[in-house]
Amino acid sequence: MRIIKMYKKFLEPFLECLGQFGRLYAPVRKNGVLTYGPIESISEAVFSDEHPLIPIKKLFHPMKFDMFRFGESGFQPDYSMVEKRVIIGVHPCEIHSLLRLDDVFMADPPDPYYSQLRHNSAILGFSCMPTENSLCTSTGTDIVEEGYDLFFIDLDQFYLVWVGSSLGHDMILCHDEFFEDEVTHEDIAKYVAWREKRNLAFKKSFAFRNMPDLMELSYNSEIWEQFGKKCLSCGQCSMVCPTCNCYDTTDVLDVSNKVSGRRERMWDSCMFVDYSLVAGGHNFRATRADRLKLWYTHKLKTFGKEYGRPSCVGCGRCVDTCPVDINVLTVSQALSAREVPK
Amino acid sequence: MSVEIGIENPFQPEAARIVRQYDLIKDHRFFQVRFLDVKRAMSFTYNPGQFLMLSLPGVGEAPFSISSTPSRPGILEMGVRKVGKLTEVLFTKSDNDIIYIRGPYGNGFRLDQMRGKDLIIVAGGLGVIPLRSILYYVLDNRDDFGQLFFLYGARRPDEILFQTEFFQLKDRRDIECFYTVDKVDGGNWTENVGVVTTLFKNLPRLDPLKLNAVVCGPPVMYKFVIKELLNLKIPKNQIQLSLERKMKCGVGKCGHCALDNLYTCTSGPVFTYWDTIHFRELI
Ligand SMILES: Cc1cc2nc3c(=O)[nH]c(=O)nc-3n(C[C@H](O)[C@H](O)[C@H](O)COP(=O)(O)OP(=O)(O)OC[C@H]3O[C@@H](n4cnc5c(N)ncnc54)[C@H](O)[C@@H]3O)c2cc1C
Ligand code: SF4
Ligand code: SF4
Ligand code: FES
Numbered sequence: 171m172r173i174i175k176m177y178k179k180f181l182e183p184f185l186e187c188l189g190q191f192g193r194l195y196a197p198v199r200k201n202g203v204l205t206y207g208p209i210e211s212i213s214e215a216v217f218s219d220e221h222p223l224i225p226i227k228k229l230f231h232p233m234k235f236d237m238f239r240f241g242e243s244g245f246q247p248d249y250s251m252v253e254k255r256v257i258i259g260v261h262p263c264e265i266h267s268l269l270r271l272d273d274v275f276m277a278d279p280p281d282p283y284y285s286q287l288r289h290n291s292a293i294l295g296f297s298c299m300p301t302e303n304s305l306c307t308s309t310g311t312d313i314v315e316e317g318y319d320l321f322f323i324d325l326d327q328f329y330l331v332w333v334g335s336s337l338g339h340d341m342i343l344c345h346d347e348f349f350e351d352e353v354t355h356e357d358i359a360k361y362v363a364w365r366e367k368r369n370l371a372f373k374k375s376f377a378f379r380n381m382p383d384l385m386e387l388s389y390n391s392e393i394w395e396q397f398g399k400k401c402l403s404c405g406q407c408s409m410v411c412p413t414c415n416c417y418d419t420t421d422v423l424d425v426s427n428k429v430s431g432r433r434e435r436m437w438d439s440c441m442f443v444d445y446s447l448v449a450g451g452h453n454f455r456a457t458r459a460d461r462l463k464l465w466y467t468h469k470l471k472t473f474g475k476e477y478g479r480p481s482c483v484g485c486g487r488c489v490d491t492c493p494v495d496i497n498v499l500t501v502s503q504a505l506s507a508r509e510v511p512k
Numbered sequence: 513m514s515v516e517i518g519i520e521n522p523f524q525p526e527a528a529r530i531v532r533q534y535d536l537i538k539d540h541r542f543f544q545v546r547f548l549d550v551k552r553a554m555s556f557t558y559n560p561g562q563f564l565m566l567s568l569p570g571v572g573e574a575p576f577s578i579s580s581t582p583s584r585p586g587i588l589e590m591g592v593r594k595v596g597k598l599t600e601v602l603f604t605k606s607d608n609d610i611i612y613i614r615g616p617y618g619n620g621f622r623l624d625q626m627r628g629k630d631l632i633i634v635a636g637g638l639g640v641i642p643l644r645s646i647l648y649y650v651l652d653n654r655d656d657f658g659q660l661f662f663l664y665g666a667r668r669p670d671e672i673l674f675q676t677e678f679f680q681l682k683d684r685r686d687i688e689c690f691y692t693v694d695k696v697d698g699g700n701w702t703e704n705v706g707v708v709t710t711l712f713k714n715l716p717r718l719d720p721l722k723l724n725a726v727v728c729g730p731p732v733m734y735k736f737v738i739k740e741l742l743n744l745k746i747p748k749n750q751i752q753l754s755l756e757r758k759m760k761c762g763v764g765k766c767g768h769c770a771l772d773n774l775y776t777c778t779s780g781p782v783f784t785y786w787d788t789i790h791f792r793e794l795i
Contacts, residue, residue, distance in 0.1 A: 237523060240569040245525045245612065274765060279522040281765050286519070416767030419760055423570045431570050438760075440767065468770065475773035 172333040173353060176322075180348035181329070185212045185258060187344045191292055191337070192254030195229065197222045206257070217259045219298045221485055225412030226264045227271060229257060230287045234436040237283065237419065241430035247282070248432065255291040261298045265318055266311040266483040267412030268293070273477040274415050283435075292337055295321035297364075300372045303486030305498065308375045311483040312368075325360045374486075376502040381470035382480065388505045389463075397501065398459025400494040405439035407465065407496070410487040413473075416440060440464050466501050522763050525567040525612030526552065530605055531587060536673045539594040540638075541603055544580075544587050545611065558582050559620025560645035561726075561754055561782045564590070565762045567612035571601045575759045575777075577642035578616060583652035588613070591641040591673060617762040618781050621646050621752055626724045629750075630658035632715070634737050636665050636708050636729025640673055642754050642781075643728050654686050658722065661715060665692040665708030665729075669701045690714050708733065712740045720745035726782075728754040738785060748786035755781050755788075 176184065188194060196215035198207045204222045206229055209215055224233075238245040268288075275284035295318040306312040314321060319338035322329040331349065333339050342349055377384075388394075408414040418438040423431040441461055473481035488497035532544040547553040558578055567573040580589035594603050605611065631650060635643045650657045662681065666672045672691065682689050690711040692704035704711060708729070725741050727734065734753060741751050757769035757776040769776035772791045783791075 238525075244527050245567070245569065247521045247524065277764060279520065279763055282519050282521045282523075415765070417760070418766070418768075419573060421570045421572050429569070433569075433573075438766070438768070440770075464770070472770075472773035 172339075174331050174333065174342070174349045174351055175353055175357060176329045176331050176349050178327060178329065180345070181322075182212050184345050184348050185215075185294075188256045188258075188292075188294075188341055190344065191341060192256045192290070194256050194258060196258040212258075215259055217296055219301050221261065221264075221301070221487060221490075223487075224410065225267060225485065225487065226257070226260060227267060227412050227415070229255070229291070230268065230284055231271060231275065231415060231417070231437075234434060235283070236432040237435050238433040239430070240421075240433065245433070249283070249286060252283075252286045252290055255287075256294065257291055258294040259296045260293050260318070262295065262314045263304075263306045263309075263311045263483045263485045264412060265293060265295055265314045266306075266309075267485070269317050270413045270473070270477070270479075270481045270483065271415055273473075292319045292341070293317065294319060295332075297321075297323040297368075299368060301486070303374060303489040303499075304372060305374060305376060305378075305482075305484035305486050305489070307369065307372050307484070308378045309480075309482055309484035310378070323361065323364070325357070325364055328357075330357070330361060374489075374499060376499055377506065378470070378480070378482065378484070378502075380506075381502060382474060384502070384505045385467050385471040391505065391508075393504045393508065394459040394463045397462050397496050397504070398457055401441070401458045401462055401496055402494060403441050403458055403461070404493065405441045406491050406493070407488045408439035408441055409437060410491045411469070412483060412485055412487070413469070413481040414439070440468075462496065462501075466498075470498065470502070523614065523761065525565070525573070525614050527610050528588070528613050530607055530609050530611060532607055533605065536591060537671055540673060541592050541594070542579075542674075543590045543592060543602075545590070545613065546587055547613075548610070553586055556588070556616075557585070558616035559623065560649045561620035561642055561752075562616040562618045563642070563762070563781065564588070564613045564615035565617065565759075566590070566598075566602070567614070568598060568601050569612065572598050573760075574598045575617070575762060577645070577754075579641045579644045581645050581648035581652055583649055589644075591638070591644075593638055615762065617777055619779065621726055621754075621782050622784070623649075625750070627656050628658065630660070630718055630723045632661045632663065632723065632725040632741075634663045634708060634725060634727045634729070634741075636733040636737075637667065637671065638673070639728030639730065639733070639754070640664055641728075643726060644674065646726055651681075651684075651687065659718070660687045662687060662689045663692075663708060663711040664690070665694070665711065667694045669693050669696060669699050688714075707736070709736050709740050712744075715744070718744065720747070724750045724752065726752045726754070731756075741785075748789065749784045751785035752782050753785060753788060755783060757781075 194209050196209050197204050198214050199216050204220055206222050235251055236248040239248050275281040318334045321332040416438045417435050419435050421433050469482045470480050482498055489499050527548040528545040529548055531546050534542055536542050563575050563577045565573050566576050576590045579591050592599055633643050633647055650660055681687055692706055692711050696705055723746050725746055727737050755776055759769045759777050760766040762777050764775040764778040
């Protein structure tokens with residue numbers, strides 16, 4: 171790992187030159203909403219502490235895309251969405267969320283759509299300060315050690331730039347003159363101060379490490395019923411959660427053609443009532459309480475049993491989003507205190 | 513910038529021809545299919561208990577158990593119940609029509625731990641479809657296994673699948689078959705009447721440590737059958753259950769079949785009772 175220094179005035183010209191590595195993507199503001207999207211010039215990018223409403227999973231596990239085209243000659247995979255990309259301005263929790271999605275989609279056999287999008291995308295991480303509902307110190311995802319090509323830490327006049335991959339190194343070379351190898355004692359002191367300031371800026375936290383046990387102990391808790399009564403089954407929590415990976419597929423026939431069409435894949439949510447419905451009308455998770463329990467045990471416990479760590483990355487989006495206040499904070503509080511917050 | 517994609521697509525449906533199909537009973541149909549690609553047809557191997565994903569372009573995709581045995585290669589067999597969109601269209605197909613399949617998926621029954629031991633096969637209703645695979649596998653490799661018992665229950669006599677085929681097995685001396693129906697309304701049913709657990713009284717005394725059981729049926733059946741099997745003192749990891757969950761991908765990606773920390777499609781659909789005892793949402 172190499173850490174180098176770049177003065178702020180170079181950021182824009184440096185990022186502009188990355189167009190040669192692929193199409194540039196960054197958080198942009200559309201109709202007032204912050205969202206990841208392609209950009210024509212760096213000036214469109216919005217680098218801020220705010221999280222885009224829809225997480226970065228949408229660039230790797232798109233909300234909706236065509237898996238196959240079919241016709242008389244069978245099914246042909248459609249990889250047309252795969253392109254070389256450089257994604258700029260990715261926060262640490264988002265990088266962690268991609269590592270969690272990798273656990274699922276890159277496991278044998280790798281999902282060709284996800285893995286191709288992954289292999290063809292460079293990740294340029296940017297540091298951030300916690301917002302109102304950030305929980306990433308609780309989940310241990312506030313800093314990143316892997317999963318990026320370059321990572322920029324904003325220390326006011328300059329950035330410390332972590333070079334995380336060979337591709338990241340090539341990018342640096344396209345404007346070698348912007349970067350300084352020498353990091354002074356003063357710079358380090360600034361970095362340390364920034365870390366301390368950031369650590370102190372978190373307003374909320376929860377006992378993430380206790381959650382697997384608490385979940386296990388609370389399986390029959392009436393708390394689930396109480397949350398179940400409030401939940402609207404709207405599925406928004408799964409849409410905004412960066413580690414929800416579930417999907418459904420549907421075939422769509424071309425207009426005016428009965429034999430050709432496409433097989434689409436789109437996000438699904440275990441909050442929806444038909445998610446676990448099988449033939450004969452048997453539903454393994456017919457009640458909202460059952461489904462909430464599945465969602466939260468999966469986020470905070472069982473994913474970890476299979477892949478080494480639970481899947482919540484503490485982005486706080488469920489806290490921002492659920493219209494009736496069901497989220498990792500309220501659920502963990504309720505399970506610890508045996509009381510559903512009003 | 514366009515990119516080259518050089519990797520396998522695990523979701524790629526492959527063309528297969530319907531060799532033969534006929535109704536088993538009302539709304540249940542038997543399909544024999546064969547990959548169009550002859551090499552693929554002959555090299556395709558699987559374990560009893562595994563399943564296929566079947567696609568009809570424009571309609572969709574769904575999982576179906578393989579009902580044939582790998583000991584008879586070349587042809588794949590399925591038994592399908594008409595319940596919805598895909599199965600309705602499938603039922604309109606004729607011999608020689610093309611369908612699409614991919615697989616095999618899932619783990620299948622644990623043949624290794626069953627070799628040399630006695631085996632009880634317990635089927636309820638449609639659950640007999642995957643169990644037919646292990647049934648014929650054992651019959652085709654008869655010397656590798658000990659005593660074989662086949663217990664099969666349906667709701668009514670006209671709901672017994674593969675009736676002719678299975679009743680012929682009663683003439684064989686290397687298998688004991690017991691059939692039952694919940695209810696008879698007239699007709700000439702000469703076998704047992706009662707739920708499938710009432711067949712257990714026919715079993716001889718068996719050495720539980722040398723005994724395996726495989727079970728597949730509707731969700732309600734498991735609890736009662738497991739109770740009987742535990743009465744026989746079979747160790748919990750020698751009871752194998754084939755579970756059904758909604759499945760969309762078959763390879764651990766879509767999340768639908770999650771069962772605790774496992775995916776039913778990859779870690780199942782066959783689980784030992786010992787595995788499932790830790791699941792909170794068994795049936
Ligand atoms: C491992 C496995 C093996 C199976 N083996 C067989 C078999 O050998 N024979 C057979 O007839 N059926 C089998 N099924 C069930 C079969 O997959 C469903 O009945 C089929 O998907 C229904 O498709 P459809 O489009 O006709 O129904 P739909 O129109 O999609 O739905 C009709 C009903 O079926 C339910 N359903 C939809 N998808 C599934 C699904 N993936 N799994 C279960 N229920 C579903 C729906 O919730 C609804 O209640 C198996 C299922 C699994 C998971
Ligand atoms: S938990 Fe909240 S966001 Fe999720 S489905 Fe229920 S009401 Fe919607
Ligand atoms: S559970 Fe909530 S806080 Fe955790 S990753 Fe998902 S949306 Fe973010
Ligand atoms: S069927 Fe998709 S994860 Fe099991």
